[in-house]
Amino acid sequence: MKKSQNIVKETLNDLSEYFNSTDFSRAILLGIALTVPILVGIKFHVLPIGVTITVGALLASPSDVSGSIRHKITGLLFATLLAMLVSFVGGYLHLSLWFLFPILGILMFFISYISIYGFRASLISFSGLLALVLSFSNVSADMQPFERALLIGIGGLWYTALSLLRHYIFPKAPTEYYLSKTLKLTADYLHTRGELVVENKDRSALLKQLLNTQTELTTIHETLRDILISSRAGSGKSDYEGKRMLIFVQLVDMLELAMSNPVNYSKTDALFKKKPQQLADFQGLLFAMSDRLRVISNFLSNPKKLRNSAKIETYLQRVREDVFASEDVYSEDLLMLRNLYKYQKEQVKKIDKIEWLLSNPDRRQISFIKSEHAKRFLTKQNYDFEVLVENFNLRSSIFKHSLRLATMTIIGYGVGILFAVQNPYWILLTLIVIMRPAFGLTKTRSKERTIGTLIGGALAVGIVLITQNTTLYGILAITSLVIAFSMVQRNYKASATFITLSVVFIYALLSPNVFNVIQFRVTDTLIGAGLATLGNLFLWPAWEIHSLHNTLIGTVKANRIYLQEIIAFYNKKGKVSDQYKVARKKAFLEMSDLSSAFQRMTQEPKSKRKNIDKVYEIAMLNHTFLSSLASLSTYILNNPTTPASENFNAISSRIVQNLLMAEAILNNETTSEVTDKTSNFEDIFETILSKKIKFSEAEKAEKSDDFIAKLEEAHLIHEQLKWLLAMSEKMPKVLIATKF
Incomplete structure (x- = not known):
């Protein structure tokens, strides 16, 4: 009975999301854009004109995708212009078959080639291709090509005007939809993390699910950046947009926190097997946070209906009691649990901050993000002519x-x-x-x-x-x-x-x-x-294995730059720079691209999936590496830390060198002799860390908060460096063994 109720509830939620989605509202807009000209044409006995204007609206519509209003209108106008030009030329193609076939091929090639400029350009390209195809139809066959082209232009402008009108009537709709979706996907991510804690779960399938959710989240983050940052730059300061931007920042930080993986699962399995109640409490906390994010997403547009809940605090208190029940501060298990607790506590703070921002606080209490800083996080598309030449x-x-x-x-x-x-x-x-x-x-x-x-x-x-x-x-x-x-x-x-x-x-x-x-x-x-x-x-098949090494170069390089930013911050401390945040964003985006590339590879014929097991290993290696970086980054950013030691800098320098070696292999700048130059990471690690952190007898006896904090820091930094070094040593070897 309960299962069927859950199915009904999920179905209703899916339907609600569908009807509230930008896809549905855009489809309604297109329905109006297509219907009105036809009805007017019937009314005034000029149906061919009405139909042609409808075709123009249809041809412009693919470029109406979410993003800043400036980018959207620019895309719609370019799509309209391209559709007019192509329709005009297409009107003369029927004159001769000898003329038709070569011109058709040439037009198809160059219109399709426009998509080299990115996603929005690919939509403009599709409008041009569709215009070319529809020029072969019987629509407006009695009109002159220039008349048809002009009416198609009117149709494109008609749709653009409707799109602008929708924006001014519902200016918040795209932001609310994508922010709500981000909340739900972040909730899914946390829930999957909670399921991964249990030993008997199919972790391989869950890790793939986690990676897919992360990829989808990264894509939506890019869309939200474009909507929020571009709209603020265009319209000036707005409390609504400023608060939504801050909520978005919390969600980006939550993804990094959720990715953080302070210990390997073999250790957590061994620990929680001895203390199943602690497992239940940690998992319950993750599920409670997931549920709360879903509730917030449902009431995002109407936060006054959002009721307080003590569920998260209850689980957080239980976890705290589990962690601080023991007095054995030197226990590795206890240090691991304390660090896990700290990560979850930070997540709770992020959720509390989101709820606070939704509670309509006084703007004087809010530190808004300046537009000039936010602009640095936009991904800019290169529209230079050289891009066409380089890819030809x-x-x-x-x-x-x-x-x-x-x-x-x-x-x-x-x-x-x-x-x-x-x-x-x-x-x-x-x-x-x-x-x-x-x-x-x-x-x-x-x-x-x-x-x-x-x-x-x-x-x-x-x-x-x-x-x-x-x-x-x-x-x-x-x-x-x-x-x-x-x-x-x-x-x-x-x-x-x-x-x-x-x-x-x-x-x-x-x-x-x-x-x-x-x-x-x-x-x-x-x-x-x-x-x-x-x-x-x-x-001219384009098998994924042939282009995968370029994707890998981007991923490894982004991880290296992110690591170098973490190292620099740990050494200097102070305020987190925009350069640091951009490096983090780039690492997440590149990992998303690698995940998508691997998914595409799995859909290819078996004969073309060369070394797919190795490719999967490389993808998971990079994902685990990024998770470990996120863990290290999160701890350093959110906790007072001791000065970076020589040991830390020596190991991190070795890790950077390993990543540079991996990049060199991918760029074909080195040979398989690299394998002989790499040493066993265990020996390196133990040699460099032979001098462990020393505490005075007074500190050990007192067991102060400062002393325990240093212990926790030493444990986490030790564990993460060990993970990162191990993975960075393995990466060049796996890359050499993989044939691209």
């Missing part, structure tokens, strides 16, 4: 993808003409939607697109057999389109199902023979999906 070769995955897409669209259109397909541009439409630079994503999309189309076709047949009501067809066409666009990022299979339904019902309004439409729709999708998969498999 077969070493670039985007170049190969553009070449592949151009070739397959020529073949696809040729197949459509050869076999007299009713709408050959549907094959091209399937190709541009499905084909991606990575084989795995293309294969997955092909499969989901095919299944979704078949399901949509079957549902359409059923509805057409039941009723021939054209009004119902119109309602279903618009509703299906809205749902389809809102599901693209969430569930591509469902999106393909509803887009098929929408297309069928639109044609049902125009053509009496609906079953032919369904038949051709399914056939064209199958042809397009098959060509997309074959293209990625045989034409």
Whole structure:
């Protein structure tokens, strides 16, 4: 009974999140943008004009993604401009087949190649590709190309105006949605951490889940940075934005704290096996913090309804009693527990700070972040012309993808003409939607697109057999389109199902023979999906293993720079610099990229997954290394520490050298002789740490807080340096053994 109630509760929460999401609101906006021009066209008997304006709105819409309003409007205007130019040129392609095929290939290549400039550029590129494909359709066939291009421009401006209007009516919606989602994902991360504490759990699966959650969190952090920092820079100071920025900072810090892994699981297993109650208390605290974050996310927009809860404090007190019950301050187990307790206590402080910021405190009590400091954390895209030139070769995955897409669209259109397909541009439409630079994503999309189309076709047949009501067809066409666009990022299979339904019902309004439409729709999708998969498999394939070493270089380098910043702070103390925080952000982003690259590799054919076990080992090695860095960083930042010792600097210098060696291997600047130059890390560690921290007899007898703090510091620094040194010694060896 309880299980079914939980399922119902989760389903309702998922539905609530879906309806409150930016995806859904954007889909509603698109529905309005597409419907109004058609209704006006019908009203004033100028339907072709209304339909063409609708096409313009559709072509602009892909660039309407979350981010700062300035970036969004810029993207929409560029997408509109590109769609106008491409539609104008596309209007003349039908004049000659000899003219059509080479121009089609050239346009496809260069429009697709624009995506070299990043995510938003790839969306503008998609608008151009879609405009080119739709220029082959019968829409506005009686118009001159320049007339069609102008109306498409009007449609793009119409959608841009609606997007601006939505922003000014609901300016807080994107911030609230992504902040709420960040809270929920952070809650998931803490909950998974709690599950990892238990020995009999499948830790391998949980660690993968943890890595996936971390990757998703890092991506959303980037979106929030763009929304919060850019909006503050553009509109000046705002209490709302300032407070949301501070909440975001707490959540970023919480991710670093959650990543912190002060000890290995073999030690915690041995300890908690002897004291199961301590395990229950630590796990209960993690679960309580996770639950609280979920509650906060649900009431983020209405914090007055957020009720106080003593659950976290109760568990924190239990953990404190567990930790301080023993008087044996020299016990390694006890020192480990105390450090664990300190990490959890810091997490609780972060949650308390979030709740305090939501309680509408007096602005004089808040230390807002200055815009000029915040700007340094934005990831800037390089739009120089040199980027196009540097990537104009077969070493670039985007170049190969553009070449592949151009070739397959020529073949696809040729197949459509050869076999007299009713709408050959549907094959091209399937190709541009499905084909991606990575084989795995293309294969997955092909499969989901095919299944979704078949399901949509079957549902359409059923509805057409039941009723021939054209009004119902119109309602279903618009509703299906809205749902389809809102599901693209969430569930591509469902999106393909509803887009098929929408297309069928639109044609049902125009053509009496609906079953032919369904038949051709399914056939064209199958042809397009098959060509997309074959293209990625045989034409200039971009297997992940070939580009993985570049991703690894970025990850290892980012970890090294982050470590060097930690070392510098530990030696100098004082205020945490922006340079330190940027280095931390970069390390998290690079780790996210490495995780995504490995996931893409797992989707490739078995014959192409070279050394996948080694690649997984390298990915987990870097993730564990970053976790250990996060642990070291968190302790040093949040606790008064003694001056950095010569031992600390000697070991950390060795770790940096090992990372530099790993980078050299990845850059092909060294050989396998490196393995002979590396020594056993145990010997190095024991040699350097032979001089242990000395305490006077008076300090030992007194057991003061200062004395215990020094013990805890010595234990944690000792453990983390040992972990980091071990992993840094292992990394070059694993890299040499892996063939890229």
